[in-house]
Structure formats: C-alpha cells, structure tokens
Amino acid sequence: MGLEALLIEKTIIVVIVFIVTLTIAAYSTYGERKVAAFIQDRIGPNKAGPYGLMQPLADGIKMLMKEDFVPQQANKFLFHIAPGLSMLTALMVSAVIPWGKTIIIGGRSIPIQVTDINIGILYVLSVVSLGVYGVMIGGWASNNKYSLMGALRASSQMISYELPMGLSLIALLMVTGTMSFSEIAAQQSGWNGMQWNIIYQPIGFVLFLICAFAEANRTPFDLPECEAELVGGYHTEYSSMKLGFFLFAEYAHMFVSSAIISTLYFGGYNFPGINTLYEMLPHNIVTLIGVGVLMIKTLFFIFLFMWVRWTIPRFRYDQLMNLGWKRLVPIAIANIIITAGVVLLFDK
C-alpha cells in the first residue's frame, strides 16, 4: 500500500515537473524575444495570438516542418543522440529541486520533490558536468570545422567553470552542513522565512551565478555558439527539430539553473512571513503559495539571464580562461577559507 501510493505520487510529480519545465522553457523563447525587443526599444513578436502568445507553438511547428538534414560525412549515431543528450541532462537536474514544502492528502505528507537524495548538490554537479557531452558529441559528430571549434570551446569552458562552481558550493555546504536540497530549503525558513543563504554567502552567490551563466552557455559566456565567428558553433550542421532540441535544452537549462539558484541562495519556497501564514491558513494552501513564490524567484532569474544577455558582449576566449582560472578560482578558495574561519569562530 505504502509503495503503491509512493509510486503514484512520484509519477504525478515527475509528470507535472516535466510539463512545467517544458512549458516554461518554451515560453522562455518567447520571453527572450520580448525582452530583447523591449531592451532594443522594439515590441517583439505580436502577430501569433494576443501579444504574440502563440509564438512558441508557431516556432515549434516551423521547426518540425523543416528538412531534417544529416551531413553525409557525419557520424550518424552520435549525430542523432547528441540533441537528446543535451535535453536529457538539462531536464535531469530538476529531479532534486524541492518545489514546495509538503502537501497533506488523506493524512499522508507528500513533499513536492521528485526525489530527496541526501547528496543532492553532488548529483547536480555531476549531471551538469554531463551536459558537456551533448555539446561535445554534437560538435564532433557533425564533421565540420566550425562545429568542432564550438565543441572544443564549450568543453574547455564548461570544465573550467565547474571548478569555481563546485568551490562556491563547498562554502555553502559549510554554512548549511547538508547536501540535501530539501534540508537546505527547510533551513532557510528561519526568522519567519527570511534566513536566506545569500545573507551568509554573498560572494559565493555571485560566483555561483557567474558559473551558472557559463554552464548554461549564456552571454557573456556563449562562445560555443558564437554566431558571429563560428556560424552557430556546435549546432551549425543541425536543422529541424534536432536544432530545436539544442536551443530548447538551453532554455530548460536556464530554468533549472534559476530554480537551483533560488533554492540554494534565495530561500527556495520560503517567503517573509511563511511561518505565521502556516499557523493562520490551511497547510496545503500555504504550500501552494510557496510553490508560486519559488516560481516567481525562478522567473526573475530567467529574466536576469536574458537581461544580461542583451546588455553585454561576449568574452574573448583568453579573457574567459583568465576570468575562470585566475580570478574566480582564487576568490572561491578565499571565500572557503573566510567562511571556514567564521563558522569556526561563531559556530553558526
């Protein structure tokens, strides 16, 4: 009985998370075009449906109708699985994010999280580092110089920026003392939902944010695509829905990254006054409000991703490596030492 109920509720949560991630990723493409337009004093897509809201659907149909071209010299098998691999790794990360506290149905307390593994942060780091395979394999299988250049850049960039990302997370771990996402989120409900980790780890947050940009291949770290010099980088040879999957994976990645940033540093589903509200209103309603709050935080970070993209140009390759190895890594290590000292002194 217990196992069956568990299976059913997990299946439902998985399906909902999947659908929500894909929907938000789809509408991020619309959002990106709107944000780009607004920043450039334009109004963006406005023809498909009211305010152009059907644009993602139109784009999807367009992608599907295009010729699905495979270069003759390409490695067929790798060429076909690369976009799927990109998408898979982007979506897999969403499994450990706690979207809300718990929902009580018939006396059962169900956490709104696909799986609460006690090494959640380790899981995220490992899956994120798998993300480079989609890009790398895609670029390699295309048998095209531009694609290979893009893939090379992507892999070196992602490997370089995983290091400061991991180091900034170590400092966070010292403060939280746990690797489980649900516990990290629960800890931040202190002070009536205001005890967010950003207060303890401001430098760590900035480091993590910068690395998240690099991991998602977003400007100023979009060298792998680099349409101005590499004709699109690793997806030069891709067309139709395979290209769509690569682009879509980027937005799914953005959404998941934003959700992780919100959970780790900005209190997750907690909001000021959450504990008072739990005493006043029914449990489930407050939990749903918490889910909404997490969504708002996530959407803000997605907006931040776009905002930055349309503000600054991309780094040169040597600047990128300089920033990663000579600046971010030392700062991250210094951050760890300072955090360790403070934790030792005050025994938080």
Next chain:
Amino acid sequence: MAEYSLSNRKVMVSNKEMTFTEKLYLPAILKGMGVTLNHFFGKKVTFIHGKDIRNYSSTYRGLHVLKRDDEGRERCVACGLCAVACPAEAITMVAAERQPGEEHLYREEKYAAIYEINMLRCIFCGLCEQACPKEAIYLTDRLVDVELTRKDFIYGKDKLVEKMDDRIDISNRQHH
C-alpha cells in the same frame, strides 16, 4: 600630438592598466544593465505593420507621373533629356510630330508617342525630374504596384500620364 588635430577629434590611444574596479567587471556590467533596463521601460519606436502608417517625407520619391498642363495637354516634348540624365538607363521614348487637330492633346509641336520607364531598373534618384525643362515628369509619393512578370514593370504612357479626372498633386516637389 593631439593639439595639431585639424578635426579636433584626434584621440591618443592609451594602453593603461585597468583599475581594480574595472578589473572586477561587475560595476561596469551593473551600470550597463541599468542602461538596458531604462530602455526596457522606455518608449518603443516600432511601427506596427498594418496598423500604424508611417508618414512619408514631403519630398518622397516614388512612382513617376507625366504631367498635363492646366488645359489638359501633355507637357512632355520627348526631348530625351530625362533619358540622358537617367543613371540607370530606365527611360526610353519615341518622339512624334503633332498633327493638325491634335493641339488639344499635346502642348507643343513634338510629343512622346511611346514613353516607357522600367521600374525594375529605376533607382528613384529624381534626376529625370531635375533634367526636365518642361516640368513634365515628377516623382510622387505613390508606390509601384506588385507585378508577376518582369515585362509588366515596364510602365508605358497608359500608366505614367496623369488621368484627366484624377490629377496628381505634385506641389510638394515644386518648392525645392
């Protein structure tokens, strides 16, 4: 040296080291994000296709017209100056002599029997208008229609000469 610059725009290149704040990148990035956020909420310049109509300049150079005079006689004398002036070789014509009894049709003894402008060659520079000694040809604010074949873009007198009951106002172009 900068003080010898004639245009006053000469700038010496400097390879100075970046300051600590500049090396951090973040202050500059935040400043830039402030600029883009201002634009985000700023006024949009888009003309919505099919809803807003852009105003033409009063001297817009569009489809040509061959004018008639006040009594409805064609002004063109087929002198060929417009064809000579045309940098795109878009204008051709065949001259003819006015016969007795045609004085109400043509203003002077000579007129253009055939007058053709190839709208695909035309670059709408307005030199034909400037070359014309008889104030016969003008560019207007009208647009060239969409056609399906190339030969339909060669406009003859049937399309160029203004209709008696539908005179074209070119007063905006006479001021300059």
